[in-house]
Amino acid sequence: MRLALRAATLYYLDGLTQAEVAARLGVSRPTAGRLVARAKANGLVRIEVVVPPTLRDDLHADEERELEERFGLTEAVVTGHGVDVGAPGRPAAFASVGRAAAALLVRRIAPDDVLGFTWGPEQVAVVTALAPGVASCRTVVQLDGAMSTSVYQTGVEYILDRCADVLRAKSIRLPAPLYADPSTVVSMRSDSLISRTLEAGSRADLMLFGVGAVSTSTTLFEGSYLDLTMLDELVSLGAVGEIGGRFFDAQGEPVATELQQRAVSVPLEDIRDCAKTILISSGQAKHIATLGALRGRLARMLVCDIDCARWLLAQ
Template identity: 30%
Template sequence: MDAVDELLSIRAAELYYEENLTQDEIGRALRITRWKVGRLLTQARDEGFIRIEIRHSRARRVALERRLRHERGLLDAVVVSRAGVESEDELQRRVAQAAADYLTDLRPVPRLLGVSWGRTLSQVAAQLREGWSAGTSVVQLNGGASVNDRGAAAATAVGIAHKGGGQATLLPIPAILERRETKEAIEADRVVASVLRQAADADAYLFSAGAADARSVHVASGYLDDADIARLTRRGAVGDVVGRYVDADGDIVDPDLDARTVGYPLDALRGAPVTIAVTAGTAKHAVTRAMVASGLCKILITDESTALHLLGGGPDGE
């Protein structure tokens, strides 16, 4: 584009987007044809002189979604805009709302949904509308009972199930036990074993991921302390998925800890056809990358900065 066309493109864009003139009116003002006005507006966008941004809490970045599907091999992706977001809490609420919308529109409707727990999924349960489904039951994927937060995991599963016209099957035992023998004995119990078998029969799985830092729900719930997190990060942990700590390749970093963790195994999750991960915020960039790269999720619902991180920080193409 030469200097004359560049100036005309900028002037045409100003008149079109800021003065709300039609292309015919711009053509008369600039003494050019309306066809050239259209070409100049296209050039202005292609050259990056203008950028259209939809500022709404439910706005999505469609180009990033398309790139994630194409370049990262995802079955589907939902990318929430960060425009106007002033805090990480607000961003988490936006992503949770997007996840609630996605569940509502999911076809075929899952008759049985496997659900993990945590702050993000608690927000998803809160954002779901009554009647989002006409008969979806929920099975809890991993233990969640703790001394510090007795009802969070159960409340998430029950909330999603009741709003979807179904029943919730809970796993009311700790997420992590002190001894491997205790965990093995509990999972061999007839009632607990039946819950885990039911989890294996789910039509779809909904889960989030936690960063390997002191803000982890495992620390808040009393399962781990800061020293445990420091030890896990030294071993390469980037975060936890369904309560299991993984490295950048999605592999378990501490086999002993994993052997004391109650719930659905990650290898089984990789083999499931519909796995929906919901993540938000910069702290979860590394664990989200690990999930996508290792096939732990086939559908990702996240924010645009996380999407750009997964795509190498390049432009969104739109």
């Protein structure tokens, strides 16, 4: 025990390597490693991670770790306070989570990866925060249709163009509306360009998306993709949120509705099967949808504000 204590002191307090500890104590390197491990196992070593007081409002390590454990996440990133209730869903409002998600994306994406995304203000905020030359990928592909008869701007062109430029990637557009009548959807899926794009999206290595609430405070309602009658039907069927225009219930399971047959987007099952999925969420309106997505294992990584994190952990 004396030797183990000495080895731990040299290693943890004096900053010596295990090889240097071995030379100092006259033992082999493997023995030095075992001595350090024995000291830790016997309670001779305490390791404490301390957040400086000046950074406590900016770093949320405890909440991140608890989110990871609670929902089986690969990584959770928690930022400051989120979008105010009733604030317009514009990209600037999501700047904080956008920067955090951009940093996470840069760490997780590989040069040979295909990056898929759904459109929305959160995703615009992410690509706006991307810095050139830091990371790259092979292809960027649109996961859901965006064409609309309204003047609503989805941000798809900006996301594709900026990702292609910053990540030095080839971009694949999905030239289709988000919703169409079922027969038209079948016809579009037989179109070689649309079918190849959806196939590429379904097999994307990393997917980036937000969630939409089943309410009037959603981009789908604002963009005239949904009306009040549709929303009432979705609520009656137990829908709590959507990803790429596909609705799910409180357990993250797809909701059987006509919209499922009308959606031109990657199915939720393909999102669930993707090994690297990043969900971005900010604002009280999206809390319930975020919880449903996490319960349904629709995201492996989460970027959210501290208010959302605390709400999730309180459920």
